[in-house]
Every structure is written in structure tokens, then in C-alpha cells.
Amino acid sequence: MNKIKRRANEIVGNLRLIWKEPFLFISIVAIFYFLTVFVAFPIFQVFKNSIIIKGHLDFSNYLAIFSKKYYFQPFFNSMILGISTATIGTLVGFVFAYALTRTPIPFKHFFRVTATFPIISPPFVVALAAILLFGRTGVLTPYLSKIIGKYSIYGLGGLIIVETIAYSPTAFLTLFGILQAVDPALEEASMDLGASRAKVFSTVTLPLTTPGIASAWLLVFIQSMADFGNPMVISGNFRVLSVQAFLQITGMYDLPRGSTLAILLLLPTLIAFFVQKYWVSRKSYVTVTGKPTGATIKQLEWYIKAPVYFCCIFFTAMVFLFYGMIVYGSFQTLWGVNAAITLQNYIETFQVGKDYLMDSLTLSTIATPITGILGMFLAFLIIRKKFIGRGLMEFVSMLTFAVPGTVVGIGYIIAFNVRSTLFPFVITGTAWIIITLLIFRNMPVGIRSGIAALQQIDPSIEEASTDLGADSNTTFRKITLPMIAPAFFSGLAYSFVKAMTAISAVIFVVSGKWNLITIAVLGFVDNAQYAQAAAMSLILISIVLVALGVIQLVVNRVGKGTRSVSLVG
């Protein structure tokens, strides 16, 4: 009984402290409200729609999962795709990360940029490039057919190639960080005790990085499962959950079926997210040591260097090939018909696509700062403040990271189509639904980088501020925020990129009045107007690059000795 009483007292005590600061109290309540309405509620609606059909509780959809092909097949396909992409992508990412942290490979900065470049591009651009290269009228198709015979880029094979290129960077970033953080002294100690290079790797490096490898695998798996843009373009007859859910809802207006497919998509990704966050990442032995010795082993035998270098060069060549193709394709008059070089596509894009561009820019520019500040503030609350439900707040705010965009998109149109007691406004068809979607989709990354930054700051600094009379709000503004500024800008950069290149969720909520550039590109691809699609994609990528450059400049001014803008929380 005492334990319960103590816990109750603790909760009341914390509440009292917070009550003394009205702004803080209101913020916490407000955030709980927003998280409930814009994160939990939509997902719940999707689930509800899969089991309530025509007003009755009806589990027939779930019972039909294993019997009906239209459920079973996409699920099976998505899983196969996810597992394959995750495995190959993690391997590629590991080789790259190993090359950049343990070998004397030249041009490290260059390789690092190419390894992470696909992250900033809209997700379906790689698929588009694949079509330009290997599609029916692809540039390399005649040569490839000679080697491997008749083939089609559409389907599982093409998807694996495309998604591997698109998502290996995620694995790379995770593994790069992990390999860098392994104390070099451990590998040296192992050598010192007589282990050969291979033994060092198998007995020390690999065991220590296994949690990181598992993390990377799960992250790529989640991204592949949730991928919408690439399958939309290149899946052909290979049906995957994300596309099927979309088609059921927007094409067939079959809400229960679409919702069920969405839930089927949600379950594996949610499980993977949980495993990664609550089990694998806890098992990490790797801690960031205070003193960077920078003493990594530099001499390597040729039979290690050769295959590693080759893999890096090959992957880099692929990246250049694919993105180069986009550039090349954008200057074609009419793909597959007229290869005359022209600027017409760009002119057309600016004329026709100007509205889309402005819409995307406007909405992203509004959403991004809100995402950044909200994310930082949430990180601050989670790390520095104690209140009941804090763990729940953290969990829910991270949820949108794990939930595939398709699921969120469906949830939003169901949830905000009618007034509800929870949220008495209808925002479907307005700019607000898109903005809120962007905010809550991208918030987790801002929160994560905020948490990471805050954990590096000694709490005693903020305690000193409080000791001298500042309330939480002032401390946050004057002390905490300046110290986490680099992480803040990192979060901003990532949010902006993700907002500009979003598709899987927003495709459900766009309307006549507000439309996004990514959807315009998808439209072009649908019409086989590949050259125009390429031109528009390139413009989009350029805008993103400029924005990143600007933010990097700001970071250089503000942050002292900080790393460059990191795109993974």
C-alpha cells in the first residue's frame, strides 16, 4: 500500500510543480490534446473502419486475411520485398560504412555524399530513373536484353533494385554512426592480444555492431514496407499493400477493405519499430566516448580493400547513373519518341506546374518551423520535465514515424471528413489538413534529434538557470534552445526535405485547391510523360538542395564545431 501511496504523492508533487508554471501546464495539456487528435485518433479511425462495416462490429475482413487472395497476396509480396530490400540494403550500407570508417579509401567526403544523396530526393525518382534506363523504351534496355534476355523492370526485381538504392542510405547513416562510435581502443586491444584482422572483425567489431546492424535492417524494412511512390511507378502486377490500400480507397471507395489493408501494412512496421526502439537499441554496447582518439587502423590487406572499394564504386556509379538519367531525360522532347534536346519541359513545368510548386513550397514552409519548434519543445518536456503520462507522450509522438504514410493518410481523410466531438472542424480539402499532416508526420525526427542533443547537455546548466530565478519557459528560450541550435536546424532541414518530398500520406488529402508537386510528377509518370516528370523532379531536387545549403550556412554560423546537418535523427 505504501508503494502506491508514494507513487501517488510523487505524481501530485510533480503536478504541483507544473501547476506553478501556467504556461508549462497549458503547453502539456495542449500537446496531449494535439497528439490525441492528430496522431492517435486517425489511426484509431482506420482500425475502426476495418472492423465496423455498415454500422456493425464485423471481423469478417480479418478472418478473410488468409483465405482471400486480395489480402494475402499483397501482404506476402510486401513482406518479401521488405525483407529482401532490408537485407541487401543493410549489406550495402555496412560495406559503405566500413569503407569510410576503417579503410584509407580516398575521397571520403565524396563517397559520403553519394551514399546519403538518395535520402533527399523524392522517393519515386529512383523508380522513374529505372524506367528511363531499363523500361520498355529504356536507354539500356537493348543492351541488357542481349545479356539476360527479355525482362521487365516492372515487378519484384525492379522494385528491389530501386528500393535498395533509395533506402541503403538510411542503413549507411545508422551503421556509419555505430562504427564510428566503437572505441578504436577495443580493436587495438584485440590486435595487441594477437588477433588477426579477420579475428578482430569477427570477435570484436561484428558483435559490438550487431545491434546497430539489426537497427539498420529494421529501419530499411519499415521504409520499404511503407514505400508508396516507387511501387506506384514500377510494381506492375506485383501487388503491394501500400498501393492496394490506396487503390481500394480512392479507386473503389471500399473503405473497409482499404482500411484492412492499411492495418495489415501497419502491423509489421509497428512490430519492427517496437523491436528496434525498445529491444535492439537498448542492447547497444557502443557509447560515445568523450575523448575522440581518431586512431583507426589504417593498413589493410588488398584482399579486403579490393572488394570493399569495388562495392562502393559500383554503388556510387549506380547512383550517378540513375540520377544522371533523370537529368538526361528531362531534356528530351518526348521520351521514347523524340530524343531532341529541349528546354521545353522546364518551361512547361514552370507554366503548368507553377501552382503545384507554390503550393508545395507554401505548405512546407509553414509546416517546417512549426514542426521544428514543436519537436524541440517536446524533446525538452520529455527529457527535462517529470509529469504523469510522459512516457505515453513520448510513445505517441514517435508513433507517426513507424506508421506508414498510407495508413496516416487514410486515417486523416476518415477522421477529419466529419465533425467529431474530439475535433469540431472539418478540414478535409483545406490547406490545414495538409499542414497538420506534414507537421505530425515529421515531428518524430525533430524530437529524436532534440532528445539526442539534450542528453549531451549537463542538466546542471539548466538547474543553474532555474536557481537564478528563471522559469521553465525562460530557461528553455535563453539556455536550452541556443545550446541545441544545431540539432534544431538539423531537424528543420530534415522536416523541410520530407515535407517537400512527401507523397504516401498527402496523396489522400490533396484537393482541387491545394496540390503538391510530388503528385504532379506522379501524374506525369502515369501518362508516360517521362521527360516532363524528370524535369519536374529535377526542379524539386534543386529546391531541396538549395534549402539544405541555406540551412547548412546558418548552422555553420550558429553551431561551434558541429557536424554537418544530419538527416537521420
Place this chain on the structure above:
Amino acid sequence: MKQDYLTLENLVKIFETGKNSLKAVDNVSVKVKEGELVTLLGPSGCGKTTTLRMIAGFEIPTSGKIFIDGKEISSIPPNQRPTTMVFQNYALFPHMTVFENISYGLKIRKEPLRNIKKKTEKIINLVGLEGLSKRSPAHLSGGQQQRVSLARSLVMEPKVLLLDEPLSNLDAKLRISTRLEIRKLQQRIGITSVYVTHDQEEAMTLSDRVVIMNEGKIQQLGTPQEIYAYPTNYFVADFIGKANFLNGKVLRVLPSKKLEIEVNGCKFAIGLHNRFFKENDKILLLMRPESVDLFPKKPQSIVGVIQQIIYLGSHLVYEIKVNEGIVTVEISNPLSQKSYSIGEEVSLCPKEDSLHVLPYEEIRK
């Protein structure tokens, strides 16, 4: 007569960092005898750790050679050298237990399981880790982690044991007790060792000989007594212990290795040890605080005015202003001596045979 077991011959290490190059180790030559513990001592950045890492094989010398037991090892990779190292942060494998950590090297060497078990258990007892075999490093105290690191290196029975500031992560009291243990262990096993530290007390306590380094170069190599009593230059004299320096000049060279010098108008006769001087050479007189007696002001002596008195129980510290600055004098057992007060003029009289002469250098304060 013990042989030269570890020989460093003209070692040089230059690091190229982009546009600049850094000469971290500048022509270092040392001969370590079998069973000796030699310490590389010096301030941060003096090159001592780089030298140690060259012996271990983690850095390749830009030029120079290293010999162990007569064999040149300069081009042998680290995992094949007969050396093991105790790392500064212990570098214990976090995914292995204490037993697995210690027996790691023996397993790599493919020793039979029975031997591994016997040797590992023996060393665990030797360093005092009984009962902790199955623990993981995260659940050990700092002192215990240190002992695991030591045991892991010792169990390999290397020809040379290397220690890279192994005590710097321990608290002060633990440091003192552990360093004695390490020394006793080293002497008992008789293992040739090279120890790196920036803590001079540690160096003086542990070493058979000390190598003082600064900016990549060896300043002096000798026993702790030699280093303390007869430093060869200003850096060494200032680095070890406390020191006062007075400007002076050589008057005459006397027979039987003596020198007559003049400081502040007074003449002294000093014994020479490791330097040669000529008439009229400018010199620095090294006066350790404990080597001076105080008398009431008298003629023909170095005179000063007492500025500060610090009472430390076992001794009194006087800060006395002389011509060129402040001289610190320590008087032990103050109750049995005459005490002086602030403002009093006193004469500083060095005790017999306790002065030392250094070549003149501009003192950078």
C-alpha cells in the same frame, strides 16, 4: 649484468595533417634492460604516448628502429609483436565476461583449453579478482576494471609490457594504492615494462629509470634520484618537484669536478655532475625549497625579505623576495626551528652539497 632487452634507436614520427606536419617524436633513443620498468614522463603532447604506440605497433615510425631481445620488430604488425598494452581507458570488451576478456589472447593463440583455464585462474588470483570471473565489465568498479585490463595483458607473458597512463581514470587514493601494487607485481614477475604518465609522483615511485620528454625530444634519462637532484636543464628541473632558479655566473673551474660561482654577489662552490662549464658562463642556480636554511640577515649571503608564510603542519613554507623574484623555502619540523615573520630580512644559506647548476636559459614564466 642485465642485457639491453628493448632498444629504441633514433625513433622519429611525423604526422601529416593536411597542410601541416607535426613532429611528434624527435630522435628518441632508449635502451631498456631486462626486468626494468622505464617510465616515459612529460606534459601532454610531449610524444610519450606516440612512442609507446610505436613499440606496440599501432604507429609506424617515420624513421628509426625498435629491437626486442635482439630482434628488430619495426615492421612486424601489432598482433604479432611480443608486446601487450594496458590501455588508458582499459578497453575491456563489453560483450565478454571478465574470464573471457582475460583469456581472449590465449584463445587467439590457440592454447589448449586446460592451459587457458589454469593460466587465467592463476592471474585472476594474482591480481585479486577472485569470484569475479563471470561478471561483465559494466558491473565492475574502476579499480576492478583496471585489474582486468592488467591481467589480460599479463596472462600473455609478453616480452615487454606497455602501460598507457593506466591510473589516470582512478580517484586519487586508489591511484596511490594501485600503483604500488603494479610495481610489486612487475618486480615479482620480472617483466620488462614501459610506463607512460604525466604524473611525476607516479614516475618517481614506480620507475627504475625515468625518461623525461618534451616536444618530442628526450630531455633527460636517469634514475629518479638523478633526475631530481641533477637535472640537466631548466625544463627537467622545473618539471620535477618544486624549484627556485637564480641567475649567476661561473667564476672559476676548480679541480676535482667543482665549480666556483657567483650569485647575487655571493660565492659558492658547487659539485659538477653531468655538465661542463667554462669561466664566465652564465648559469642558473637550482635551489630546491628544502635545500635552504634560513638565518637572520648576515653578510656575504643571499638576502631576502619574507613576503608570505604558509603553515602546513609538518613544514612551513616561506615565500621570500630576493633580487630577481620570489624564492620558496621549506623548513621541516618548524617547531624546533627559529621562525620568522613577514617583512623580516633573512639570509638564505644553502645546505651543503645540495645545490645544482644548470646552463642559463631565458625563463618563460
